[in-house]
Amino acid sequence: MGSKTISGFSKLNKVGKIKWIAETFFKDPEAVIKELKSYWYANEEKQRVLDGFSENTLSNFPMPFGVAPNFMINGKAFTIPMVIEESSVVAAAASAxxxxxxxxxxxxxxxxxxxxxxxxxxxxxxxxxLTSLTSAFRVYLEKHTDDLVVNMRNRGGGLTNLYFKDFDDQIPGVRQLILEFETCDSMGANFINTVLERSSDILYNFILDQESFLPHEKDYDKIMAILSNYTPECLVRASVSCPVSELGNFGPITGEKLAEKFKDAVDIARIDPYRACTHNKGIYNGIDAVVLATGNDFRAIESCGHTYACRDGQYRSLSFCEIKDGVFNFWMDIPMAVGTVGGLTNLHPIAKRSLEMLGNPGSEELMQIIAATGLAQNFAAVKSLVTTGIQKGHMKMHLMNILNHLNANEQEMNLAIKHFEKNRISFSEVRTYLESKRVNLV
Structure with a gap:
């Protein structure tokens, strides 16, 4: 194997990059090259589009693309596209x-x-x-960014508000200009960042033009300009509700007992950050899967949600539960900045199909679809935790992964699936069962 450092890697073509990687890091480079190429699209145009999403692309990384049917959201039926590798997530969403x-x-x-x-x-x-000049500065800013904003404004969006914030008591001299935007069906990151970067020069020129400022007050130094992924005012609510008497029984657990235990579990996640972290991860099992399927930025959306979860100074559950006058209520308010035009939503071939499956929603309807999926996932997880436990359903779904890991053939899989319908599933027990069957099948 050669040196594990290289100069000019980005200048190599795709095949050259794969060749260097394979020959440098793997014992069987020819097999690695063949494997990486096997995941390329046969359609060269589709592959070129995917290669353009990122840098130093070698191949594609397949992820399961599944669906959860039977979602009734505001009286409208949806089948939800979901991209996720974790066992039982899609099944749990569909069940809820x-x-x-x-x-x-x-x-x-x-x-x-x-x-x-x-x-x-x-x-x-x-x-x-400076703050006394906020209104005058807004007029000045809008005049000098009109060419950037006009198309967004024609769609009903654009700059909606601006104000200054002072951090001088924490970092000497540091101030902020906050711009608030409506970006319609676009997530709007590129639009916002373009306006922000020009705003720096505009603010500097505005300060220079003010005769009321003393000479030292005209010294201005830009630090950085960028959108914030924390969008607490880009918010969606999802909820479910029914009389406790209609919750149904779960084995020996009555609907009344389920409601009580369910509320306790959610309340624990409101006060205990250790539980809240896993609780909210379950919510994002559902959210991230739909965000990925529709070509949106799951990292930004999840970062925002976790920030929102600790907005009062402690990390808490994003969902709430209440039992009032015999009615079970379960809901969450969650920030959700997504788009249905621009970015990967129009470029990724499966993202386009996902949006088509959902009826080509606008960004507000997509916010609601994603939030409902997150709440469904959370409901399914908490219900399992307080009734059968999470592992029973999870390990049942995980059985196929174990069988594939142990290179089970079709006959062995069918036998194992039947056997483990009534037996506890673990990696060691599946392996022992397969070994016994392989001896008997010889």
Whole structure:
């Protein structure tokens, strides 16, 4: 094997990159090259599009693309596309969807769609004097960014508000200009960042033009300009509700007992960060899967949600449960900045199909679909935890992964599936069972 460092890697063509990787890091480079190429699209145009998403692309990384049917959201039926590798997530979402379909379905509403950009700058002038000029600066800014904003404004979006924030008491001289935007069906990151970067020069010129500022107050230094992925005012609510008497029985557990235990579990996640972390991870099992399937940015959306979960100073559950007047209520408010035009939503071939499957929703409807999926996933997980336990269903779904890992053939798989319908599933027990059958089948 050669040196594990290289100069000019990015300048190699795709085959050259694969060849260097294979020959440098693997014992059988020819097999590795063949394997990586096997995941390329046969359609060269599709492969070229995917290669353009990122840098130093070698191959594609397949992920399961599944669906969860029977979602009733605001009286409308959906089959939800989901991209996720974790066993039982899609099945759990589908199970919760079917359960709530006969109990009123999911209710959702968008509470806000505001997105935020920040210009951070260092300025040692009189902050109160600057804030007194906010209205004048907005007029000045809108005039000098009109060419950037006109198309968004024609679609009903654009700049909706701006204000200044002072951090001088924490970092001397540091101030912020906050711009608030409506970006319609676009997630809007590129639009917001473009406006922000020009805003730096505009603010500097505005300060220079103000005769009321003293000479030292005209010293201005841009630090950085970028959108914030924390969008607490781009918010969607999802909820389910039914009389406790209609929850049904789960083996020996009555609906009344389920409601009580379920509420306790959610309340624990409200007060205990250790539980809240896993609780919210379950929510994002559902959310991330739909976000990926529709070509949106799951990292930004999840980062925002976790920030929102600790907005009062402690990390808490994103969902809530209440039992009032004999009615079970389960809901969450969650920030959700997504788009249905631009970015990968129009470029990724399966993302386009996912949106088509959902009826080509606008961004607000997609927010609601994703939130409902996250709530469904959370309901299914908590219900399992307080009834049968999480492992029974999870290991049943995980059985196929174990069998594949142990190179079981079709006959062995069929025998194992039947055997483990009534027996505890673990890796060691599946391996022991297979070994016994392989001896008997010889």
């Amino acid at each position: 969807a079917k359960y709530w379909m006969t109990r009123g379905g999911f209710k959702t509403e968008v509470l806000g769609t505001t997105k935020i950009g920040q210009l951070h700058f260092k300025w040692f002038g009189d902050f109160s004097k």
